[in-house]
Amino acid sequence: MADLLAQAWAIAAKDLLLEFRSRTAFLSALVFTALVLAIFNFARDPTAVATIDLAPSILWITFSFAGVLALNRAFSLEKENRAIDGLLLSPASRTALYLGKTAANLVFVGAVEAIALPLFALFFNVPLLGVLAPLVLVIALATIGFVTVGTLMSSMAVNTRFGEMMLLVLVLPFLVTPVSAAASMSAKIFAGRPFAEWAPWLKLLTAYDITFFVICTLVFEATVEE
Amino acid sequence: MTAIPAAERSLRRSGAWIAVSLALVAGVYVRALVFTPEEATQGLAQKIFYIHAPSAWVAFLGCGIVGVCSLLYLFLKDPRLDLLAASSAEVGTVFLTTVLVTGPIWGKTIWGAWWTWDARLTLTLFLWFICLGYLVLRTAVDEPGRRARYSAVLGILGALLVPFIHVSVLLFRTLHPKPVVLQTSRPQLPGSMLTTLLVSFAVFTIFFFALLARRYAWARLREARAQGEAEAADASR
Numbered sequence: 001m002a003d004l005l006a007q008a009w010a011i012a013a014k015d016l017l018l019e020f021r022s023r024t025a026f027l028s029a030l031v032f033t034a035l036v037l038a039i040f041n042f043a044r045d046p047t048a049v050a051t052i053d054l055a056p057s058i059l060w061i062t063f064s065f066a067g068v069l070a071l072n073r074a075f076s077l078e079k080e081n082r083a084i085d086g087l088l089l090s091p092a093s094r095t096a097l098y099l100g101k102t103a104a105n106l107v108f109v110g111a112v113e114a115i116a117l118p119l120f121a122l123f124f125n126v127p128l129l130g131v132l133a134p135l136v137l138v139i140a141l142a143t144i145g146f147v148t149v150g151t152l153m154s155s156m157a158v159n160t161r162f163g164e165m166m167l168l169v170l171v172l173p174f175l176v177t178p179v180s181a182a183a184s185m186s187a188k189i190f191a192g193r194p195f196a197e198w199a200p201w202l203k204l205l206t207a208y209d210i211t212f213f214v215i216c217t218l219v220f221e222a223t224v225e226e
Numbered sequence: 227m228t229a230i231p232a233a234e235r236s237l238r239r240s241g242a243w244i245a246v247s248l249a250l251v252a253g254v255y256v257r258a259l260v261f262t263p264e265e266a267t268q269g270l271a272q273k274i275f276y277i278h279a280p281s282a283w284v285a286f287l288g289c290g291i292v293g294v295c296s297l298l299y300l301f302l303k304d305p306r307l308d309l310l311a312a313s314s315a316e317v318g319t320v321f322l323t324t325v326l327v328t329g330p331i332w333g334k335t336i337w338g339a340w341w342t343w344d345a346r347l348t349l350t351l352f353l354w355f356i357c358l359g360y361l362v363l364r365t366a367v368d369e370p371g372r373r374a375r376y377s378a379v380l381g382i383l384g385a386l387l388v389p390f391i392h393v394s395v396l397l398f399r400t401l402h403p404k405p406v407v408l409q410t411s412r413p414q415l416p417g418s419m420l421t422t423l424l425v426s427f428a429v430f431t432i433f434f435f436a437l438l439a440r441r442y443a444w445a446r447l448r449e450a451r452a453q454g455e456a457e458a459a460d461a462s463r
Contacts, residue, residue, distance in 0.1 A: 161367075
């Protein structure tokens with residue numbers, strides 16, 4: 001177990017170091033997110049719909065598209081110079097590879113979200129400070145949910161024709177639960193509703209995370225074996 | 227080389243089954259339209275029920291077969307399981323499309339709207355999306371072994387996703403008529419309608435398996451021919 005985690009950590013650290021050196025993917029994901037947020041401002045009628053009613057949708061549509069974009073990076077990186085063969089030949093197990101890639105993706109998407117969230121509060125005038133703790137919990141759970149599935153899907157999509165498009169087709173149905181749960185919970189949180197009103201969604205989202213984390217870890221091997 | 231004649235034989239056999247089941251389907255409609263009473267409040271619109279409900283049943287059956295075959299494939303690595311899952315996904319998608327087309331036709335008459343974001347409608351729609359994704363994924367991978375593994379992974383994840391989507395949409399409100407046959411109290415459908423419905427379920431099940439057998443036989447034949455060609459190319463070298 002300690003071995004597995006050490007290997008996973010080595011893979012995640014390698015990915016993050018590569019990203020930290022060039023910062024291309026991170027910066028483009030960030031600019032993309034800021035652009036989507038800015039465009040949303042012009043895609044609504046501020047006199048007809050109150051911002052606070054639209055805020056959860058804006059937040060979650062932005063986050064899910066930024067997330068899917070980021071997922072492409074994890075395995076397309078390894079495709080260059082067939083670096084994936086080196087990883088598969090290394091003593092690290094396939095499970096460690098999946099855990100490492102997922103962890104790196106989580107850090108990557110989390111960092112984009114951490115910068116996008118204040119930007120969202122600024123652009124749409126949403127008071128975040130009072131609701132920060134529950135909101136961060138919701139964001140974390142939803143992000144874990146789609147990154148676990150998305151990392152697995154991106155390991156397959158990278159080996160298909162039109163991989164980027166394929167990833168969208170494969171991942172979007174799996175976003176229904178995390179995004180609907182997160183958007184509903186955010187709406188309740190912004191509206192100051194009591195915890196009991198959004199507890200069922202929280203349970204569902206937690207169950208989703210656990211189920212897909214376990215199953216994706218188990219089946220990942222089938223997507224990389226040669 | 228014996229694989230090709232065997233596959234051709236089973237393709238012919240499945241053709242006979244399709245002819246039989248098409249005749250049975252025609253029989254169900256004669257019974258539904260002529261010998262089954264009209265529903266009091268819904269009138270003729272209710273007749274679509276005898277296509278819609280059995281199609282939904284076989285579509286879900288087809289998706290279930292994809293899930294089971296996918297799981298088994300990852301353990302047994304038998305290419306026949308992959309072909310069966312692919313065939314079932316394709317036939318299931320056809321029936322899902324039937325469900326999604328007949329549903330709105332009925333909905334417009336009875337609910338007054340072609341579409342609502344009701345729990346079951348949403349679930350069926352997303353199941354359809356997953357099936358399409360599955361079929362598209364199969365076209366995007368050339369190498370058969372990899373295609374089978376990828377499809378199996380997606381089949382398993384898709385099967386797991388269904389209950390989650392179901393609960394997600396149930397947390398919204400639902401409008402769909404509650405089940406009229408499989409429920410805890412006894413069925414509330416009048417006897418003659420119930421008989422027609424059950425007959426249509428049985429006939430659609432036969433129809434589904436006939437289509438599945440044909441699609442599977444065709445996939446086997448195509449594979450046997452590809453193998454035959456490869457062997458011939460090897461021999462002439």
